[in-house]
Amino acid sequence: MSEAGQPPKISMRNVKKSFGTKKVLNGIDLDVEKGESCVIIGGSGTGKSVTLKCVLGLIRPDSGSIKIDGSEVTEMDNDDRDEVMSKFGMLFQGGALFDSLPVWENVAFGLIHGRKMDREEAHEIALQKIEAVGMGRQVGSLYPAELSGGMQKRIGLARAIAGNPEIIFFDEPTTGLDPIMADVINDLIAKCVKDLGATALSITHDMASARKIADKITMIHEGKLIWTGSVKELDNSGNEYVDQFIHGRAEGPITKHANMA
Numbered sequence: 001m002s003e004a005g006q007p008p009k010i011s012m013r014n015v016k017k018s019f020g021t022k023k024v025l026n027g028i029d030l031d032v033e034k035g036e037s038c039v040i041i042g043g044s045g046t047g048k049s050v051t052l053k054c055v056l057g058l059i060r061p062d063s064g065s066i067k068i069d070g071s072e073v074t075e076m077d078n079d080d081r082d083e084v085m086s087k088f089g090m091l092f093q094g095g096a097l098f099d100s101l102p103v104w105e106n107v108a109f110g111l112i113h114g115r116k117m118d119r120e121e122a123h124e125i126a127l128q129k130i131e132a133v134g135m136g137r138q139v140g141s142l143y144p145a146e147l148s149g150g151m152q153k154r155i156g157l158a159r160a161i162a163g164n165p166e167i168i169f170f171d172e173p174t175t176g177l178d179p180i181m182a183d184v185i186n187d188l189i190a191k192c193v194k195d196l197g198a199t200a201l202s203i204t205h206d207m208a209s210a211r212k213i214a215d216k217i218t219m220i221h222e223g224k225l226i227w228t229g230s231v232k233e234l235d236n237s238g239n240e241y242v243d244q245f246i247h248g249r250a251e252g253p254i255t256k257h258a259n260m261a
Helices: 048-056 078-085 103-107 109-114 119-132 137-141 149-161 179-196 207-213 231-236 240-247
Strands: 010-019 022-032 037-041 063-068 088-091 167-171 199-204 216-221 224-230
Touching: 010 048, 022 048, 022 216, 022 224, 037 048, 037 207, 048 063, 048 167, 048 199, 088 149, 103 109, 103 119, 103 137, 103 149, 109 119, 119 137, 119 149, 149 167, 149 179, 167 179, 179 207, 199 207, 207 231, 216 231, 216 240, 224 231, 224 240, 231 240
Parallel strands: 037 199, 037 216, 088 167, 167 199
Antiparallel strands: 010 022, 010 063, 216 224
């Protein structure tokens, strides 16, 4: 239990998932407390994305427990699941913007189509969120194709925070960005999460990003979380897998073969 006896915002216990004969998750145990930013690191094919998708409800685990605010979500009916999903915001790896919609409508998409909000009200909120990620309101009238990669990522972040979510998920938030723009996005993520008082669960292989946006870092390897600690503890983890990964060394217990999927 977290402060005041409240359950963790997100709690996973012995979560397993296989695809055919391939075991992707082999018993995930993780707690993310309210207001905490947790980053899952690990190589390609280790189960990061599947873990995130299980919490989001996009994939149903084969076994185990996933609780949001103490409520089991793996067996919810559609109405209860919709209620839980309304707590979520998501920044997708590729931006996932709708090319045919102006920027403001991309930001407001969940408000209009999910919450059935009046378009005029949703438009104003969208412009406020565009400002919150460091861009002018005039950007709202542009189309995604008119934006740079960094601007598209900012708009993706604006959409993620548009509904003032309690939990925000970040899927490789700095992929495809140059180091300077990646740092700008990391700063914006940290600020937006703090301003909202939101809980954040992120996956990344970018250690600069992990160090900047995380309160807690956990490493996944072969479908299990093998180390969890604070950012300050990362460089002295005492775990040879973590040490190899954060320093990007070819030599070590993690083999190239193990990370191919």
